[in-house]
Amino acid sequence: MHIPDGFLTVNAWVPAWLISIGGIGYCLRKATLTLKDRMIPLMGVMSAFVFAAQMLNFPIAGGTSGHLLGGVLAVVLLGPYARAIVITVVLIVQCFIFQDGGLTTLGANILNMSIVGAMGGYLIYNPIRSVLGGQKGIIVGIAIAAWASVVLASCACAVELAISGTSPLRVVLPVMVVSHMLIGIGEAIITSFIIGFILKVRPDLIYKI
Amino acid sequence: MKHSFIDEYSDLDSLIHRLDPRVKLVTLVASLLFIISTRPTSFVTFVLYGILIFILIGLSKIPIGFIFKRSLVIIPFVLIIAIFIPFFKKGQVAGSYSFGSVHLTVTYEGLMVFWNVLVKAYLSILCMILLATSTKFSNLLKAFENMKCPKLMTMILSFMHRYIYVLVDEMMRMKRAKDSRTVGGKRWFHVKALSHMVGVLFIRAYERGERVYLAMCSRGFSGQIRTLQDFKLNKTDFCFLLTMAMLLIAIRTIRR
Structure with missing residues (x-):
């Protein structure tokens, strides 16, 4: 879902960059308030963790395999602001070292996966968790939020492609959303397994609001 | 590796x-x-x-x-x-x-x-x-910094670049250990085992982050990273x- 260079026109990637810079600037300020100077090494190592976790292939139906995206996983563990920074850092490294996603479209990729995906996922996770309460609330909230964050990010991606005239919205939106609704199921299952495990082993690491 | x-x-x-x-x-x-x-x-x-x-x-x-x-x-x-x-x-x-x-x-x-x-x-x-x-990625980061990219961001990036190798190695080792012990079995079993592996990796990474921070503190880290070389x-x-x-x-x- 990383949009490469050339797929977006100026009227899509410039606004996306501006929103991302503003959003990440805000998150940086918020995260610094809570983490202080502990933040730098912690965020760095956590970004490397998300990166490594994304390299792990999970077997899916048939011979195919997929990997974790880790968006909501990081929200539950680090909180929404630190999480947005972690995913942004991962995207920057993927862009510059692995050429996964373009440079002009990096703003759009940050907007989709880091801001829309994370904040959407967090806004869904938090109410479910507090309504259901306890461990069950965390697991159910995480599963739904993980699924929704993938779908939301794909919606944002579709809208950006449509604004650029790469393909019309009524076509690209259903194609993207339906395919990511399936991807989201895998993401939801894996994320809830991981959180279930951490709840058992180190429940103190789950982010408290 | x-x-x-x-x-x-x-x-x-x-x-x-x-x-x-x-x-x-x-x-x-x-x-x-x-x-x-x-x-x-x-x-x-x-x-x-x-x-x-x-x-x-x-x-x-x-x-x-x-x-x-x-x-x-x-x-x-x-x-x-x-x-x-x-x-x-x-x-x-x-x-x-x-x-x-x-x-x-x-x-x-x-x-x-x-x-x-x-x-x-x-x-x-x-x-x-x-x-x-x-x-070199470190030089690229320094260039970002010279071009007014927020220092916080470039420092996090340089830490990440440093620990990617460490954590990817760690993950590969765990994966190899799992693969050599689990042959066959149901798909669910594998998905669950891999998920737990990610969980373990997270805990190890988190603790490593804390240790690195403490090590930095004991060497006089005050939230600023100083380098000697300039372009x-x-x-x-x-x-x-x-x-x-x-x-x-x-x-x-x-x-x-």
């Missing part, structure tokens, strides 16, 4: 490698802007940009096969996003196919958009690979910048 595929050619000695990273970064952004704003019908322009990129690759002494291989790895990801484009654009029909009940129509307009995004994406990828393989622009840098600017503009103004 070795991950030499990342920084393999960044310590060669060539004109491109010796350039100031800031100059490279500015040139990269300029080239990308020129490439993506080219009209899709100016085929000659695309060819000339391609030739320019290959001349730069030649100057950098990085084996062309290596760059090709890296670019081929990314193409599938580009195609996944691009593949449905030619079928859904309204316009003059170039050909239609039916598979059972599904009718697919390829239009010329759709093919044009398809060609447009593919060629631009590929040329940009080549530029990015050239930058990534000819520049200086020299004549070659200016010449390169000027030549590239002229070439990019010249290629754009050639009309065909």
